[in-house]
Every structure is written in C-alpha cells, then in structure tokens.
Amino acid sequence: MAEILAPTPLFTHRFKGVEVAFKAESLQPMGAFKVRGAWHRLTALDEAARARGVVAFSSGNHAQGIAWAAKRLGIAATIVMPADAPRAKREGTLALGAEVVDYDRARESRETIAGRLAEARGATLVPSFDDPWVIEGQGSAGIEAARQMAERGLPAPAHVVVPCGGGGLAAGLTLALPEARVTVVEPEGWDDMRRSLEAGWIEPVGDHPPPTACDALQTTRVSPLTFDVLARRGAEGVAVSEAEIAAAQRWAAETLRLVVEPGGAVALAALLAGRVRAEPGMLVILSGGNVDMAAYGRVLAGA
Numbered sequence: 001m002a003e004i005l006a007p008t009p010l011f012t013h014r015f016k017g018v019e020v021a022f023k024a025e026s027l028q029p030m031g032a033f034k035v036r037g038a039w040h041r042l043t044a045l046d047e048a049a050r051a052r053g054v055v056a057f058s059s060g061n062h063a064q065g066i067a068w069a070a071k072r073l074g075i076a077a078t079i080v081m082p083a084d085a086p087r088a089k090r091e092g093t094l095a096l097g098a099e100v101v102d103y104d105r106a107r108e109s110r111e112t113i114a115g116r117l118a119e120a121r122g123a124t125l126v127p128s129f130d131d132p133w134v135i136e137g138q139g140s141a142g143i144e145a146a147r148q149m150a151e152r153g154l155p156a157p158a159h160v161v162v163p164c165g166g167g168g169l170a171a172g173l174t175l176a177l178p179e180a181r182v183t184v185v186e187p188e189g190w191d192d193m194r195r196s197l198e199a200g201w202i203e204p205v206g207d208h209p210p211p212t213a214c215d216a217l218q219t220t221r222v223s224p225l226t227f228d229v230l231a232r233r234g235a236e237g238v239a240v241s242e243a244e245i246a247a248a249q250r251w252a253a254e255t256l257r258l259v260v261e262p263g264g265a266v267a268l269a270a271l272l273a274g275r276v277r278a279e280p281g282m283l284v285i286l287s288g289g290n291v292d293m294a295a296y297g298r299v300l301a302g303a
Contacts, residue, residue, distance in 0.1 A: 060089025194237025
C-alpha cells in the first residue's frame with residue numbers, strides 16, 4: 001500500500017491525562033479509507049478480469065476508491081450510486097473517470113442493479129465491505145497506525161474506536177490488530193451492527209430508519225463475513241446522535257484542523273460524548289472527509 005499511497009497522518013490529543021491517537025483517513029487522496037480495500041481488490045484481478053472491468057455500488061466513498069484505483073490500473077469502472085448521494089462524492093467519482101448509474105435508495109436494490117450489470121458485462125462485482133480482499137485492504141490502516149504510534153512512543157493500539165457501516169473497516173482492523181479491543185460506532189437508528197453483536201445474530205436496520213447526515217453509514221444489513229469477524233473477536237458497538245456527530249465535526253475542525261464528514265466523525269463523537277472512555281493505547285479512526293460544503297458550513301455555524 002505504501003508503494004502508491006503515503007501514510008495518512010496520525011494526530012494526538014490529551015483527554016483527562018490520556019494521549020489518544022487519531023488516524024486521519026479523511027486525508028486520503030480521494031478523501032476516505034476506502035481506497036485501501038479498492039486497491040487491494042483490483043490489484044488481485046488477473047489481466048482477463050481487468051479487461052472486462054469492475055462494477056461497484058456505493059453512496060460515494062467506496063465509489064471514489066474504486067474509481068481512483070481503476071483509473072491507475074487502466075480498468076473500466078461502473079458505480080451504482082443513490083440518486084441523492086452527496087454532490088461532491090458524485091462529482092469526485094465522475095472526475096476519476098468512472099461511469100455512474102443512479103438508483104432510488106428507497107425503492108430499488110443497489111446490489112441487484114450492480115449484480116445485473118456485472119453479469120451482463122462479464123465484469124467483476126466489487127462490494128464495499130462483503131469481500132475478503134476489501135476487508136484485508138482496509139486493515140492496512142491499523143498496521144500503519146500501530147507503526148506510527150510506536151514511532152511516537154505511544155502504547156500499542158489497545159482499543160480501536162471505528163465508524164461502522166457494513167463493517168469492512170472494523171473487520172479489517174480487528175484482523176490487523178488482534179490484541180486490541182474494537183468498538184464500532186454507528187448513528188442512532190442505523191446501529192444494526194451494535195444490535196447484531198449484542199444479539200449474537202444479524203439484526204437488520206428496522207423499517208423507516210431516521211434521517212441521518214451519515215450517508216456513508218446507511219447500510220441496512222451487515223454481511224455474515226464482517227459480522228462473523230467482529231463477533232468472534234468480541235467487538236462491541238455504540239450509537240451516537242446527530243447532534244453528537246455534528247459536535248464532533250466541529251471539534252475536529254477547531255482542535256485538529258481537520259475536515260471530517262458526518263460518517264467519518266462518529267467514532268470521535270463516541271469519545272467526546274462519553275460513550276467510550278479514553279485509555280492508553282486508544283486509536284480513533286476518522287474515516288472520511290468528503291463533505292457537502294453547504295451542509296458542512298451549517299454544522300460549523302452550529303445550525
């Protein structure tokens with residue numbers, strides 16, 4: 001991964017006498033950690049598969065990760081995106097040369113649409129989290145962070161707090177840092193991984209979930225693959241409110257000087273709101289920074 005991507009910065013801040021590390025995946029070249037799994041998956045394709053192209057589905061960050069990797073590898077990429085995806089993410093995906101196919105998030109299945117496209121074209125379907133190569137690639141963020149923490153004289157990662165949509169990043173970090181506890185964080189009403197981990201089986205998001213600014217975390221059902229990894233390692237989950245997420249975005253801007261999107265700020269929100277307690281070896285993942293500027297302006301203004 002280091003051959004094509006410079007390590008993202010590690011920031012630290014002291015909470016109640018404890019130095020907490022923050023991994024700024026928001027500073028990836030396309031604004032989110034998703035490029036890690038995308039690159040790892042696409043480089044595993046043979047020449048024949050590369051020639052037939054890839055199809056993915058995403059609200060924006062996985063879309064841009066696939067588009068970024070595909071452009072550098074000379075692979076045609078088609079992305080199924082919700083019609084209400086943030087404009088910045090849509091434009092970023094198109095600017096990287098991918099084809100975008102819209103769908104209605106409320107009435108259509110992105111998995112079905114993407115599957116049909118891939119079958120019709122003979123292309124490889126690249127899920128955003130339900131894929132061993134993608135999960136393994138996301139875990140590189142943990143390996144990188146552990147090295148950076150050691151270089152700064154910090155304890156090894158003992159507790160990782162991570163945003164969770166489908167669970168690909170969380171599962172990858174769990175595998176990459178087997179000695180660390182993992183807490184996944186989701187927006188209230190979309191906390192299906194939390195409920196699944198507590199129940200011991202997969203619990204989908206209920207009917208009519210509440211609106212959330214976290215477009216990147218609107219996964220209605222986690223996969224058996226990610227759930228199994230997290231459940232077997234004893235991961236836990238917490239949920240945070242929209243107000244707490246906005247407060248975390250403001251804190252990141254004011255304290256770390258970082259632009260963090262709502263879905264990328266939920267782990268930080270859990271720390272600031274007291275859902276998790278600061279402790280030595282804590283690593284908080286800031287997973288993305290692709291904001292809608294108008295909405296972000298309102299958040300910064302406290303509106």
